[in-house]
Amino acid sequence: MGRAASRGELPEAPPPRAAGRARAPVGWGRWLRRGIVLSIWGSIAAAVLALSLVWDLPAPEKALAATRRPALTLEASNGQTISTSGDLYGDTLRLRDVPRFLPAALISIEDRRFRSHFGVDPVGLLRAAVTNVTSGRVVQGGSTLTQQLAKNLFLSPDRSFRRKAQEVVMALWLEHRFTKDQLLEIYLNRVYLGAGAWGVDAAARMYFGVSARNLTLWQAAMLMGLPKAPSRLNPRANPEAATRRAKEVLHAMAETGAITEEQATREGERISLPRQSARNAGWFADWAQDDLAAQFPEAGDLILRTTLDARVQALAEARLEATLHGPGEKAGVTQGAVVVLDATSGAVRAMVGGASYRESQFNRAVDARRQPGSAFKPFVVLAALENGMSIDSTVSDEPLTLGNWSPGNGHWVSRGEITVTDMLAHSINTAAVRVLLRAGGPAPAIAVAERLGLAGPFPRDATVVLGTGQASLLELVAAYAAFANGGLRVTPYALSATREGTALRPLPAPPPERAMSEDDAFAIRRALEAVVTRGTGRAAAVPGRIVGGKTGTTQDSRDAWFIGFSGRNVIGVWLGNDDGTPMDNVGGGTLPARLFHDILEALPR
Template sequence: MRRIAAWALMGTVWGGLALGALLLVFAWDLPRPEEALETTRRPSVTLEAADGRLLSTSGDLYGDTLRLRDLPVHLPTALLAIEDRRFRQHFGLDPIGLMRAAWVNLTSGRVAQGGSTLTQQLAKNLFLTPERSLRRKVQEAMLALWLESRFTKDQLLEIYLNRVYLGGGAYGVDAAARLYFGVPARRLALWQSAVLVGLPRAPSRLNPRANPQAAAQRGAEVLRAMAATGAITEAQAAAEAERIAFPPRPSRDSGWFADWVNDDLAARFPGSADLTLRTTMDLRVQAMVEARLEALLAGPGAAADVGQGAVIVMDAATGAVRAMAGGRDYRRSSFNRAVSARRQPGSVFKPFVYLAALEHGLHPESTVSDAPITLGRWSPGNGNWRPRGDLPLEEALAHSVNTAAVRVLARAGGAREAAAVARRLGLAGPFPNDATIALGTGEASLLELTAAYAAIANGGMRVVPHGIAAARADRRVLPPGNVAPSRVLAAGDAQAIRRMMEAVVSRGSGRAAAVPGRPAAGKTGTTQDFRDAWFIGFSGGTVIGIWLGNDDATPMEDVRGGTLPARLFHEILEGLPR
């Protein structure tokens, strides 16, 4: 017994030392909580159009700092109902909640419930990064215990409600209430409180401006949780859920463009100074682009089951974006289909295949067969094209002959060579490492493709798309940080592929894009089952990229790149100043 007691004592001592050492390892880089509790803010950002007119303002939004007694009772009640019903009973960590969550996740076979307390969430939001790791969870628990020892439960609720990020740049319930509902937090209705406390789960994705439907569904979920705790009746929950409605967001022609420009400002302009940025946007061109896109979608587009579209107008020499329509209506959906959507490019990828062939010694006059071809189990079709035998490369590209493109790919060195050309011009991929790449089975965004075509239009110089022309901070002029164009194509190859793409518009698949008196070049693209239709082209020093399709990738009614997209290119080019 003495031996057992001695071993137990030694185990306790060494175990305590090991635990202490382990906690020191986890705690060595903990932030100083007192400093993190101080309010911080991002700088405000003012965006101006190319002519100096105001586009938008943004920055961290903080409302009034409120005490619990200043808020409607249903606001903290809703928060505890959905996030932490045992908040008043636990000490910062909730073993019962952890066991309940573990049981629910085990029985459901998936992570259906979390075990974090509201105090742990506050610790993560105030002090830590969103990284998912054991180290972060241990630090979160340590900070939660510190918070519970330092503040009362009511004070913790007040800190949370005044500091939690709720999307749209808004920190705290007062700023979010003013942003989303136009009222101070003191005057929130029950359903509005439910919507707000439902946002911390995914504030950027669930907030009413980004996704009104998801915000309403989450608010209804919070109301049901309140009914489950007895805070309100089920009838009240149902009635309040019916009241959920959001005021329309003010229309902004610059919406998608402003979101894109603001996306990486923290990295480009570090520091806390307020910024004023002169952008590259031409408001007149932007308004014209959106009007013509909507007219097409509302008319012939609706008849052909086309639900969405995206357009980019870019300066070929510099990559400056003059206009950007990321969809049909920014107020209904701020998702930027011009920048964030990655889809199969179809035949608008073929110029990169033909460029690889030119770099391997072929010429626009070199010939290629358009006869049927089979590679393994794959036999690319040619649509309505009737085989003519050997064609000049220029004619094969002009009429977008698939079998000819596959043969050109083989003569250009294969899929890796074509992918290398595409990457050199700015496409990120991924690309398949087989012959299907010749028909555009990789992935690309409209912005990438438009910038890649700019290199063809400007004689072989790669441009990086940008939206900032000049920057000022506290009356100091800052460099905008744009990347200078760099040569990626031999001038002769760029001139040859441009000539071939002019044939697309003059006598090939893109004839609908032609505007009398304005020489143009471009390429049509259509993916399988008419899921995507593209036209990307250029005239003078301007590149115009167009995509039409549906967000859920449902097929359109025989919409090809040479039909509605080419027609929209024609209409936009007509509206641009000569």
């Protein structure tokens, strides 16, 4: 055989079996090489995918210690919450601090397999998919409590595959990092429950006025029903929807055995939400917050006790609403404002800035500047008293003309000479002009008005006596307080104390300042009482009470005022329309005086 090869002859072919053994390593090696390459590229792809999911995730430690906006809570004088802003947090609680039925309610309504899954619940996902396919729409979600916590703590609310995948990654990390009880504690302390409240303790205090430590069963069920739609289902936004949702949670608890069906039914019947007595106190709350940055420049969370009397606020709202929807509607009146103020201190007890805060947040008690009409005349009288006149001095009520201007007296029949008191009581324009002239003209009257807090602007001519300048209702009420309290100008204020826990730290109130002599204040007060006993303001009289005040009506009944006082209360009323449309024969002595009467009559003596 060797010789044949040396002579150039072909060698004999190897046996078939030998040939088969030679090719086998080549085939298996090719598949092995392919498997190795695919596994390498698969690992690279998986790494790239994982990197794409986690490269922009926040550091978990930072998210768990999330920052928030400082919270502000405003309370009425009795401690009732009237306004919250910022991010409101309560105490950080452990599971041992809260009733057992609180986490039970959460698990029953949100994630019944929470204790058994590893952060993602395949059974729950499958069940949700089947339910959604069967219904033809999305009616059930498959997210676990851990996934919800991951989304709320770390992620945006975007609905995308990438965000959902990140949610799964973070849920797995949370389950690895924390125990089930710790996850529940984080959730209960950090979940958003509507109206600016984060966590169960803040929500319990806001909605029910109690700590989460002291929640009843139905209250716990209501709170744990909120994560589904906190802005829409919370008791402040929609009490009826909150109640329905709470009953759903109670029956879910019965299905899981956390409570009995009898308990669920009984607790559902016990649901009773506290009445929101200061429903439109938003105008007051907005006004109270105007200068907070200057007053508390470096403050964090604040709980501030205010001067607002929730009962008086509710009373003023109800009486104004009854006026606007009753006789006011017939007379073409669509808006109004009311201020109740303490005459001795300037504390604002009630402020209603319009017909409905929900429909319009514009504060007609503070920000609307309108002609005060004859409500300006007491300032003219004070200027005259300070220039030597007496409240019993007499002036002519005969017609007069100044240049091209001739003020009218309406239906008043001239008597010749009347006292300054009678001029105010019956609001006689010609006599008021003569009092203005004897006081030295417009300048002294304007100076008096500015001294008492009216900002104007004012015309620099005799028409100012008829209230052709501008003033806000709050300015007029505060100015009239000086006539009621013996001559001291008060500054309206809203904040009375800061609260830390149960301790109240009083805030300094603006001190009253002497603005007129006691004798002049007494004289004008006596004249304003005559307005009510025998003049244009008789509709404001309340039997058994000494009442003083002044009516004001502008041209064509575009504005109607009554500013009055009794005891320590100064009450101002304005009625009109935002666009200045004339009302139907509404003057200060009609609907405004009656509204003043209705409010004062219900106040304690």
